[in-house]
Amino acid sequence: xxxxxxxxxxxxxxxxxxxxxxxxxxxxxxxxxxxxxxxxxxxxxxxxxxxxxxxxxxxxxxxxxxxxxxxxxxxxxxxxxxxxxxxxxxxxxxxxxxxxxxxxxxxxxxxxxxxxxxxxxxxxxxxxxxxxxxxxxxxxxxxxxxxxxxxxxxxxxxxxxxxxxxxxxxx
Numbered sequence: 163x164x165x166x167x168x169x170x171x172x173x174x175x176x177x178x179x180x181x182x183x184x185x186x187x188x189x190x191x192x193x194x195x196x197x198x199x200x201x202x203x204x205x206x207x208x209x210x211x212x213x214x215x216x217x218x219x220x221x222x223x224x225x226x227x228x229x230x231x232x233x234x235x236x237x238x239x240x241x242x243x244x245x246x247x248x249x250x251x252x253x254x255x256x257x258x259x260x261x262x263x264x265x266x267x268x269x270x271x272x273x274x275x276x277x278x279x280x281x282x283x284x285x286x287x288x289x290x291x292x293x294x295x296x297x298x299x300x301x302x303x304x305x306x307x308x309x310x311x312x313x314x315x316x317x318x319x320x321x322x323x324x325x326x327x328x329x330x331x332x333x
Contacts (some may be wrong), residue, residue: 166259226317233257233300237276237307238325240254249294249305250294253292260290268313278293278306279306298330299332302330303331304330
């Protein structure tokens with residue numbers, strides 16, 4: 163019985179290693195994108211500057227997606243001190259549905275997620291109305307939120323990004 167368990171563990175280790183090697187050889191990464199299919203992101207893109215292997219990939223995420231054909235989404239935010247620690251960010255949207263089940267998928271008009279930033283640094287994605295921000299150091303900070311399509315492109319209406327920001331002063 164002990165020998166069977168040992169062989170099973172050895173099989174898992176080697177099987178997992180072979181699986182990772184095959185995945186890497188076929189362009190599979192853990193960033194939510196299949197890099198083996200150039201048609202998915204546009205043939206001949208240079209992903210290198212993004213840290214994904216190609217720079218145009220970053221531009222895809224930074225290139226605004228103009229909202230057309232559906233009511234324009236609106237966004238407002240409010241930040242309040244959390245009674246225990248940090249801050250609570252309340253994100254209020256209209257004409258927009260959070261869709262975590264479709265994140266990193268194709269754009270669907272009127273749905274997506276938000277990106278949360280403090281002082282220009284992205285904290286993460288938001289799939290609902292509330293986000294907790296950890297304690298901030300003393301000083302003034304800018305909290306900003308953008309609405310993004312499922313494929314992470316920031317949304318814009320009439321050429322203006324759908325974003326909101328507010329200042330938080332920590333004393």
